[in-house]
Amino acid sequence: MSAQNNTDLTPASFVLNGIPGLEDMHIWISFPFCSMYAVAMMGNCGLLYLIFFEDSLHRPMYYFLAMLSLTDLVICSSTIPKALCIFWFHLKEIGFDDCLVQMFFTHTFMGMESGVLMLMALDRYVAICYPLRYSTILTNAIIAKIGFATFLRGVLLIIPFTFLTKRLPYCRGNIIHHTYCDHMSVAKLSCGNVKVNAIYGLMVALLIGGFDILCITVSYTMILRTVVSLSSADARQKAFSTCTAHICAIVFSYSPAFFSFFSHRFGGQTIPPSCHIIVANIYLLLPPTMNPVVYGVKTKQIRDCVIRILSGSKDFKAHSI
Numbered sequence: 001m002s003a004q005n006n007t008d009l010t011p012a013s014f015v016l017n018g019i020p021g022l023e024d025m026h027i028w029i030s031f032p033f034c035s036m037y038a039v040a041m042m043g044n045c046g047l048l049y050l051i052f053f054e055d056s057l058h059r060p061m062y063y064f065l066a067m068l069s070l071t072d073l074v075i076c077s078s079t080i081p082k083a084l085c086i087f088w089f090h091l092k093e094i095g096f097d098d099c100l101v102q103m104f105f106t107h108t109f110m111g112m113e114s115g116v117l118m119l120m121a122l123d124r125y126v127a128i129c130y131p132l133r134y135s136t137i138l139t140n141a142i143i144a145k146i147g148f149a150t151f152l153r154g155v156l157l158i159i160p161f162t163f164l165t166k167r168l169p170y171c172r173g174n175i176i177h178h179t180y181c182d183h184m185s186v187a188k189l190s191c192g193n194v195k196v197n198a199i200y201g202l203m204v205a206l207l208i209g210g211f212d213i214l215c216i217t218v219s220y221t222m223i224l225r226t227v228v229s230l231s232s233a234d235a236r237q238k239a240f241s242t243c244t245a246h247i248c249a250i251v252f253s254y255s256p257a258f259f260s261f262f263s264h265r266f267g268g269q270t271i272p273p274s275c276h277i278i279v280a281n282i283y284l285l286l287p288p289t290m291n292p293v294v295y296g297v298k299t300k301q302i303r304d305c306v307i308r309i310l311s312g313s314k315d316f317k318a319h320s321i
Contacts, residue, residue, distance in 0.1 A: 043292025
């Protein structure tokens with residue numbers, strides 16, 4: 001009987017209301033959203049193209065970068081096109097199952113992005129602390145296995161979100177004050193007990209984010225100890241420079257995530273809902289937009305490949321630098 005009642009209280013669709021309080025500005029907000037999405041698509045597709053075709057980029061560091069680019073493409077493509085439809089055409093309706101699918105892909109690949117950043121920190125640790133064993137430790141087989149394990153971790157931890165959300169009865173309307181189907185934004189429409197959803201969401205955040213941040217912190221602590229012990233100033237500078245782009249990627253990814261996490265729990269009523277939603281979208285858009293730019297500027301091999309292609313060089317296959 002309870003299952004039947006829950007089925008009766010399951011809406012056929014939800015209405016994504018965009019950014020509450022800023023409805024009149026949706027058309028203006030859409031321009032930076034669209035621009036960043038275009039840069040993210042071109043930049044990440046360009047990186048994947050270079051890494052696939054350039055022999056000099058067939059190295060562990062760039063394989064992890066390819067994972068990051070692919071993850072960023074999925075994250076922004078799962079959410080931003082729908083947000084632009086809301087802003088431009090007022091196409092706010094999304095089917096119940098479609099909402100769950102969007103939720104699954106968004107949260108799964110957000111977790112995978114965190115995992116890939118952690119793997120890239122481990123890559124830098126091995127490259128700097130064990131340079132002579134770098135290629136033997138991070139073989140193609142190992143990279144494929146840990147990459148798949150990171151993806152599988154996200155899938156297994158996020159799948160329960162969909163079942164926990166689907167089981168709930170919804171009797172508080174079907175309007176979601178957001179630009180995409182966020183787990184707790186959907187659960188708040190339920191008149192049932194969402195405590196399990198909230199606890200599990202916090203547990204997943206700690207399992208993924210907490211574990212990854214711990215690994216990144218330990219990796220860079222060991223890197224710092226190794227670099228400081230180097231006798232040559234040039235060697236220290238070169239070692240630090242190889243980490244610059246990755247540190248920027250960490251800042252772009254975790255800064256809005258931390259703000260969103262702590263403001264939801266400690267901000268109370270002082271921070272308007274529109275600010276939460278804008279930051280949530282920045283969290284989805286900023287890393288995919290900036291990562292290709294930062295790696296293109298800070299990484300000599302990628303920069304040289306881009307310059308050679310733009311200059312119309314016929315010798316497209318790069319030699320190892």
